[in-house]
Amino acid sequence: MKHTLEDARAADRAELLDYLQGAFKTNDPNHARFEALYPDLFDATDEAMGRHRVIRENGKIRACVGWYPMRVRVGACEADVYGIGQVSCDPALRGGGRMTALMGDVCEKMERSGAGLAWLSGRRDRYAHFGFEVAGSNLVSGMDARSVGEPGPGWSVEQVDASQLARFWALRNRAAVCEDVPPEKWSTRLTRGGKPHRVFLASRGKDAEAMCVAEADGKDNLHEWAGSAAGLHAIIAHLLKTQPGVKAAYAPVQVDPAARMFWDRAAWSNAALSSLRILNLGALLKGYAPWLAQRVPKGAGVMLRIDENNDAAQLGAPSGDTLALDRLTMTRLMFGPSAPSSVVALPEKSRWLDSVFPLPFLLPNLSHV
Numbered sequence: 001m002k003h004t005l006e007d008a009r010a011a012d013r014a015e016l017l018d019y020l021q022g023a024f025k026t027n028d029p030n031h032a033r034f035e036a037l038y039p040d041l042f043d044a045t046d047e048a049m050g051r052h053r054v055i056r057e058n059g060k061i062r063a064c065v066g067w068y069p070m071r072v073r074v075g076a077c078e079a080d081v082y083g084i085g086q087v088s089c090d091p092a093l094r095g096g097g098r099m100t101a102l103m104g105d106v107c108e109k110m111e112r113s114g115a116g117l118a119w120l121s122g123r124r125d126r127y128a129h130f131g132f133e134v135a136g137s138n139l140v141s142g143m144d145a146r147s148v149g150e151p152g153p154g155w156s157v158e159q160v161d162a163s164q165l166a167r168f169w170a171l172r173n174r175a176a177v178c179e180d181v182p183p184e185k186w187s188t189r190l191t192r193g194g195k196p197h198r199v200f201l202a203s204r205g206k207d208a209e210a211m212c213v214a215e216a217d218g219k220d221n222l223h224e225w226a227g228s229a230a231g232l233h234a235i236i237a238h239l240l241k242t243q244p245g246v247k248a249a250y251a252p253v254q255v256d257p258a259a260r261m262f263w264d265r266a267a268w269s270n271a272a273l274s275s276l277r278i279l280n281l282g283a284l285l286k287g288y289a290p291w292l293a294q295r296v297p298k299g300a301g302v303m304l305r306i307d308e309n310n311d312a313a314q315l316g317a318p319s320g321d322t323l324a325l326d327r328l329t330m331t332r333l334m335f336g337p338s339a340p341s342s343v344v345a346l347p348e349k350s351r352w353l354d355s356v357f358p359l360p361f362l363l364p365n366l367s368h369v
């Protein structure tokens, strides 16, 4: 059956929100409403609602896929990324190919958009079919008062809210891993889930030297952080006076001074935190040019090519060599967790790829969709 796909509009907001809750109730009868979970994604505007591709039948929304554009910075690199969420179909109509039609359509649109990458969180066996691979070389550290220990002297830590954004917005935007997002939208995200996330600043003088967003009271995730590792240490020690633990997921890269602290101070595990889909190799390599410039040996080069659609881009110098892989394997090669030579059998002359990949990438918790 051929399905007709359309963009949701501002006038569809109430219907889409009711529909989504009905669709996700089959996973969890107490599933929260989507406007409470993601208040920043459901403005009553054509622009915000148009991020939802839907199938309408007999006048009613029956299936949906949300695709949300973001720009994520990792150190000096940047990636244009689409977050995929709200993938759903009316419980009465499942198995009729609606999700497949919507995912196929959105993947095609994302490829044409010029963005480099798509992100989602979901079952591998469902989304691998659409080119998404569980990938990423990220770590998760769980810290408690014993592992973190006392901070250095002289720090004061205070809890602030979004009304004081001017005091820490510039600092937040210097985070090693960070989505570029308008401050109003970011402030709305602090209310995700209905219970406000907590923002802390650490200072030794007038200006804040570190900031951290911790999940709402009673929860242990650190969502975002920026500034000095010593200041962040002070914030975490402060949090651990009133809660038993904190947990941080991070890209283990030198661009983030906090990563070293998380890594040094607690037991950690290696965690692929999400699924990624390469949309455009050229866009990806362009965004990661600062990383590549430091790691591709002089004179080395290879043409990377994805079998499924012949998307290709030159990494380093033209050499006549091509590495053609299916999309899932290319995603593993470029984003890990393993080194390229563990992913595919590389000839000796291409082993330099082990010093180039995996590329660091992490979507901060507050940017999840």
Ligand SMILES: CC(C)(COP(=O)(O)OP(=O)(O)OC[C@H]1O[C@@H](n2cnc3c(N)ncnc32)[C@H](O)[C@@H]1OP(=O)(O)O)[C@@H](O)C(=O)NCCC(=O)NCCS
Residues within 6 Å of the ligand: 023, 024, 026, 027, 063, 086, 087, 088, 089, 090, 093, 094, 095, 096, 097, 098, 099, 100, 101, 121, 122, 123, 125, 126, 129
């Ligand atoms: C998951 C969901 C969106 C599927 O919608 P649907 O319209 O029934 O899906 P389709 O008819 O296109 O596909 C039916 C099944 O065949 C699978 N399929 C489709 N084409 C396929 C192919 N070519 N090869 C292998 N499997 C295929 C799909 O993955 C799907 O299996 P799954 O439900 O286990 O993922 C729907 O079950 C739902 O709304 N679930 C509740 C909400 C939810 O969990 N959403 C996902 C959040 S990450």
